[in-house]
Amino acid sequence: MTHDAARRIPPGPKGHWLLGNLPERRSDPLSLFLRGRERYGDVVRYPMGPFLMHQLSHPDDVKRVLVDNAQNYRKTALMQRLRPVLGEGLLLSEGDFWKRQRRLAQPAFHKERLAGMATVITGLIEDALPRWDALAERGEPFDLSAELMRLVLAMTGRVLFGADLSDSARDVARAVTTVLEELNHQVLSVLPLPASLPLPGHRRLRRAIQVLDSIVFGIIDARHRGAHASEDLLAMLMQARDADTGEGMSDRQLRDEVMTLVLAGHETTANALTWTFHLLEQHPEAEARLAEEVTRLLGERTPTLQDLPRLGYTARVFDESMRLYPPAWLISRVALNDDILGGYPVARGTIVVILPYVIHRHPAFWEHPERFDPDRFLPARSGARPRFAWLPFGGGQRMCVGSGLALLQGHLVLAMLARRYHFQRVPGHPVEPQALVTLRPRHGLRVTARRRSAPR
Numbered sequence: 001m002t003h004d005a006a007r008r009i010p011p012g013p014k015g016h017w018l019l020g021n022l023p024e025r026r027s028d029p030l031s032l033f034l035r036g037r038e039r040y041g042d043v044v045r046y047p048m049g050p051f052l053m054h055q056l057s058h059p060d061d062v063k064r065v066l067v068d069n070a071q072n073y074r075k076t077a078l079m080q081r082l083r084p085v086l087g088e089g090l091l092l093s094e095g096d097f098w099k100r101q102r103r104l105a106q107p108a109f110h111k112e113r114l115a116g117m118a119t120v121i122t123g124l125i126e127d128a129l130p131r132w133d134a135l136a137e138r139g140e141p142f143d144l145s146a147e148l149m150r151l152v153l154a155m156t157g158r159v160l161f162g163a164d165l166s167d168s169a170r171d172v173a174r175a176v177t178t179v180l181e182e183l184n185h186q187v188l189s190v191l192p193l194p195a196s197l198p199l200p201g202h203r204r205l206r207r208a209i210q211v212l213d214s215i216v217f218g219i220i221d222a223r224h225r226g227a228h229a230s231e232d233l234l235a236m237l238m239q240a241r242d243a244d245t246g247e248g249m250s251d252r253q254l255r256d257e258v259m260t261l262v263l264a265g266h267e268t269t270a271n272a273l274t275w276t277f278h279l280l281e282q283h284p285e286a287e288a289r290l291a292e293e294v295t296r297l298l299g300e301r302t303p304t305l306q307d308l309p310r311l312g313y314t315a316r317v318f319d320e321s322m323r324l325y326p327p328a329w330l331i332s333r334v335a336l337n338d339d340i341l342g343g344y345p346v347a348r349g350t351i352v353v354i355l356p357y358v359i360h361r362h363p364a365f366w367e368h369p370e371r372f373d374p375d376r377f378l379p380a381r382s383g384a385r386p387r388f389a390w391l392p393f394g395g396g397q398r399m400c401v402g403s404g405l406a407l408l409q410g411h412l413v414l415a416m417l418a419r420r421y422h423f424q425r426v427p428g429h430p431v432e433p434q435a436l437v438t439l440r441p442r443h444g445l446r447v448t449a450r451r452r453s454a455p456r
């Protein structure tokens, strides 16, 4: 580190003398970080209680943390708070252990597997249509966000684990909300209290984990009993043997992997879809163009994997929605050793945060950043954009293992629902982003559905 670089301190808000910027991080994190970049630039320093945090908004610095110098960065204590739920699953494990587990899981998401998954996914969407048709016919308001969670959970269960999770949707949704809210609360408290204390929040969290555990162990037990023998991800994880010891994965490790994939896999994709329908409702011209593309290319036919490359506008709508509302709005790491980012020294132990929500609105890379404009993803308009100006799935070795599946689900759901329904937001229903571990609409998305064409 040069002498000059070693002395430089990034600009940033000082905040409260003891708590730093924790109160704002807690009450309105999106504004804190958006304003931070606007006021102070691409590297912003925030005291956060006992921690020091640097916010990075330049794609070059993001690349250094996630790719070029990735070995110097680990997942943070903030992420570690998810450990009671996710254990040593892929999202949280580190080092050689993570590498081995990732190698085991990755082939389940390969392109060749996606064709089979597409058929299962479209089948589940078709199964859900009568229920939505009935809601449309009655003009009955419903929470589209809850419906999409239920649908994507069912897809995740079926394609990865051969399990029918449709009856568990309500329990899972309730438990996931409790987990996200409680963990968010704990992460952002100045003095986190030990989980063993019998506080109401801790009790709620424990009960929610029990609910999720019983569902996940149910999936594993069913497979042990020989139900749904197939070549899915669960089968691959269960057949894996350690090269040295020849031992298989313990039930505990299986539980952690399955739990991670169920939770990381359905909540994010369902939120991405919810935000997409919200944006379409606000932009009727985009909604009409999407429905027109699907109807022109497919008519009423069920889409297949081979159809998807032709549904260009559908894909761009989904990309643009994840730009404005990236479900993983914040990616955090802690520096293991000193480094330099954006010309500023980063001391060992500093937390660095990369915010897709903020970078996706960076005016240096996005013209009229707040405008919903799917065509900004046309090749002619995106060629000059740096790789890490858009990173809804992260990047580098820890990039989302399920990104291909998420896009497959997203595009198929969008195509099949957008040509069939117009969703109208219930007048007066507030739509407001809530930034927990994921970015969700705080009050869900209450809509009524209208069929576009007469029933067949």
Ligand code: HEM
Pocket: 090, 091, 092, 102, 156, 160, 260, 261, 262, 264, 265, 266, 268, 269, 272, 326, 327, 328, 331, 332, 391, 392, 393, 394, 395, 397, 398, 399, 400, 401, 402, 403, 405, 406
């Ligand atoms: C729109 C949907 C999704 C979004 C926006 C998303 C986003 C992300 C991001 C940003 C990361 C990197 C986190 C980090 O670097 O700290 C990640 C990791 C991960 N995601 Fe996703 N994800 C989505 C869907 C899925 C699906 C469908 C699955 C699986 C079924 C999945 C499983 C995982 C796992 C296991 C990891 C950890 C990978 C590792 O560290 O090796 N995600 N996801």
